[in-house]
Amino acid sequence: MAESLQISNAIAAVLPDLPDQVVKSVEDALKTLGAVTTDDLKYIAEGDLLPVLKPIQDRRLVAAWAQKDSFTPTPAPACSPPVSLQSSLSSVTPSPTSSTATSSPSGSYRPAPNWIDNFQIPWQKLSEEILQSLERQKRPSPKLRREMIRIVVSEMIKICKNPTKHNTTEIAKRMVARYPKSLQDVIDGDVIGLGYHSLAKQLQSRVENVKRPDTPKIQKRKAASDDDTDEISAEQRASVQDTYGCVNWMPKHLPLPETVESQLEKKEKMKTFEDMNYNSDVVKDFIKSTYFTQRKEINNGASIQKLSQDWPFLFKEVGMAAHFQELTGVSLIVSFLANVDKKGARLLNFFKRVDAHKHKQVLDALLKLETERGQSTGCSEEVIQMVLLLMAHFDEKEQHLFHYVEKTSLAEEVQMENVPPTPCLIVCGSSCFASETFMLSIDRKVVNDHITSFTSAICLMFGSYYCLNIHYPVDLRSTLEFLQRCFFSINPENGTKVEWNKKRKVFSVNPRVLTLISDLADHEWTFQ
Numbered sequence: 001m002a003e004s005l006q007i008s009n010a011i012a013a014v015l016p017d018l019p020d021q022v023v024k025s026v027e028d029a030l031k032t033l034g035a036v037t038t039d040d041l042k043y044i045a046e047g048d049l050l051p052v053l054k055p056i057q058d059r060r061l062v063a064a065w066a067q068k069d070s071f072t073p074t075p076a077p078a079c080s081p082p083v084s085l086q087s088s089l090s091s092v093t094p095s096p097t098s099s100t101a102t103s104s105p106s107g108s109y110r111p112a113p114n115w116i117d118n119f120q121i122p123w124q125k126l127s128e129e130i131l132q133s134l135e136r137q138k139r140p141s142p143k144l145r146r147e148m149i150r151i152v153v154s155e156m157i158k159i160c161k162n163p164t165k166h167n168t169t170e171i172a173k174r175m176v177a178r179y180p181k182s183l184q185d186v187i188d189g190d191v192i193g194l195g196y197h198s199l200a201k202q203l204q205s206r207v208e209n210v211k212r213p214d215t216p217k218i219q220k221r222k223a224a225s226d227d228d229t230d231e232i233s234a235e236q237r238a239s240v241q242d243t244y245g246c247v248n249w250m251p252k253h254l255p256l257p258e259t260v261e262s263q264l265e266k267k268e269k270m271k272t273f274e275d276m277n278y279n280s281d282v283v284k285d286f287i288k289s290t291y292f293t294q295r296k297e298i299n300n301g302a303s304i305q306k307l308s309q310d311w312p313f314l315f316k317e318v319g320m321a322a323h324f325q326e327l328t329g330v331s332l333i334v335s336f337l338a339n340v341d342k343k344g345a346r347l348l349n350f351f352k353r354v355d356a357h358k359h360k361q362v363l364d365a366l367l368k369l370e371t372e373r374g375q376s377t378g379c380s381e382e383v384i385q386m387v388l389l390l391m392a393h394f395d396e397k398e399q400h401l402f403h404y405v406e407k408t409s410l411a412e413e414v415q416m417e418n419v420p421p422t423p424c425l426i427v428c429g430s431s432c433f434a435s436e437t438f439m440l441s442i443d444r445k446v447v448n449d450h451i452t453s454f455t456s457a458i459c460l461m462f463g464s465y466y467c468l469n470i471h472y473p474v475d476l477r478s479t480l481e482f483l484q485r486c487f488f489s490i491n492p493e494n495g496t497k498v499e500w501n502k503k504r505k506v507f508s509v510n511p512r513v514l515t516l517i518s519d520l521a522d523h524e525w526t527f528q
Helices: 002-014 020-031 038-043 055-065 127-133 142-159 165-178 197-214 234-243 262-274 282-287 293-298 304-310 316-327 332-358 359-371 378-393 456-469 474-485 511-524
Strands: 402-405 424-428 440-444 445-451
Touching: 002 020, 002 038, 002 055, 055 456, 127 142, 142 165, 142 197, 165 197, 197 511, 262 282, 262 293, 282 293, 282 316, 293 316, 304 445, 316 332, 316 456, 332 359, 332 378, 332 456, 332 474, 332 511, 359 378, 378 456, 378 474, 424 456, 440 456, 445 456, 456 474, 474 511
Parallel strands: 402 424
Antiparallel strands: 424 440, 440 445
């Protein structure tokens, strides 16, 4: 216990503002690496803590621990947020001098370096209607929310003419901490991400709008990237993306009492299960007990062809669900169905009553789906509508996720050159509603040719990205991230699973996903 406290203090001495849950994750990572005393910390190398920390945080720890006196706590830099929520939110009414800037000539204007530490959110300037909503733990209407954003940003600009994204994020954290019920990113009670991303986005957008008239058009500066993997090599970046959302990406040791020989025996035995009526519980136990070997082969880059031959159950529902749960700590099928039951009706209601009136592509998709659906009802039919309308909302094309073939087509008859290389569902029929069988294709190879429900097909498709270290394609980034956060309950704080693209700015939380989450949260209060 004493050593654990010393290690915790050693982390806090270098990164005093690190949240408690992240400190705990760093401690766990250090234990996994074998660091059990503070003397062991000097052997930690740069990059060892990347799955848990951002690159700069990782480098700061390693640099500090390499020195003898690194464990003496040092004061945080003047501009280093976040500050204590208790001190910043102890009173709704700020002091007269805290939210206004000292007047000075514009040419010599400089905000105090620690202005964000002393900034008081101007709650007293909000309208009575906004305050009533906040105090009664109700979500302000979009109009009132925009009014609140304008007032807060106006006060920020008085003190600092160029607030950074870091500043707006810190203020969003404080606001959400003060009124979580009213301002958090939630859908049906489930907090999405860290809960403050959409508010931070709105604050930043307002800051940029206010600054725009004063920004000379000829002066262009490369914006600071929000991609957590920007400052590391391509190989390290891929590693960070592969481990995104995972809790057990690569086990350190074989589970007791397993041996290399017993793993091989189980691997061979599972291949024979396909030819008989196998017991799902037995398969699940075999998948769990051989998880170490599966991850080792996947992480070492085994081809889809080899994996499908060596681990056929990895591509079936029972096997992938077991592997996915070991990898992410999330139950693939159970989590998805529970979230569909909780949020699906609201999402469909939003698309039909609100979104279809705003976006022509959503209205077109809705009319097409109503025609194709006919009189059929059931869980899979609702899921089909949900996924296809979600793609229409984000304007992401069906052909990147679905490939349609004749109802009687066999796997060997599919023209694979027309199928995308990323996980794709081959629909045997004219539409997802008409199909009784789906196939899963990965790397243009059919790895499962007999999936009998759309719900299972979507879960297998999504699970493939995590189980097989596949990055989200840019063409599907919004749909997949929304499913990940809202329907599979995977909400990492940092990083991204979207494939890296030099031409595109990559965000840890997709802004389009944030906007939809915010719109749904607003819709939640009016949905009956």
